[in-house]
Amino acid sequence: MRTISGLWRWRRNPLRRTTDLVEAWVALVALLLIAVAAPVIGSLVGARAQDSLQRSVRDQRQSRHLVPATVVRMLERARLEPDPDTSTAHEYRTRVLADWTGPDGTRQHGPVMSGLKSPHKGDHFAIWTDAHGRITTRPLDAATAATHAVLAGFGAAALTTGAVEGGRRLILWRMVRRRYARWDQAWDRAGPDWGKAGTGS
Structure with a gap:
């Protein structure tokens, strides 16, 4: 350096x-x-x-819950961007219509992403929800x-x-700029006769 x-x-x-x-x-x-x-x-x-x-x-572990969901039917198959925490670059996720019950007992129904390769009606998988059963992301892990x-x-x-x-x-x-400015001033003081024969005589 x-x-x-x-x-x-x-x-x-x-x-x-x-x-x-x-x-x-x-x-x-x-x-x-x-x-x-x-x-x-x-x-x-x-x-x-x-x-x-x-x-x-700690907050996310307390507020997010892993609950079981049941496949109603498959919606479509799509390749998503991998989750850098747990997924690999070749992992496929499947979009399904599912039923699940939130931690507070409320029954939920809607489209979710599952890790099932070939989901069929009645298959079970886990999803992350908040305390009221709404879909959320997995909690951040300590590592x-x-x-x-x-x-x-x-x-x-x-x-x-x-x-x-x-x-x-x-x-x-x-x-450096100040040094160059001083040099310019010194040359100006020396005058136009600097270096000529007989200067100062």
Whole structure:
């Protein structure tokens, strides 16, 4: 990384400019922030995400129920996008008309997706519902929640690293622009006779 390349300016050198030393300080601060702040921020974000997601896991486990459903008739066969948590890329789901009873005792009837390959009238399968028997998605499992939390932590650390490096490059860009402006001023002060024979005599 270019952040480390700025540290060579710490060396004692008669040609070293003040801006070289400032650039070295900026590189050192950026390196420390990337090495310390980015992991800390990533850990904090990951921990917060883990707490929030695990709370969602507990809430969903309490509010969603797996109930048995009975096939009335098959509606159509369709290939759906796979569920990344449990499905494979080649899993087929079948749309059927079914009857089921919700956890509160209410009887329900309607089209649902089943994992049955060849459903027939009277076949049984399980579906996820809320407390009133309405169809819902399966609850988030703890392993998936933990994976999302880890990814959130890594993402926060990467964003922090990018922000620090972007800030360092912006500071260096402004320093270079200021350096070029000073050079232009020096050339203007030297006047149009710079380099001609007899100048200053």
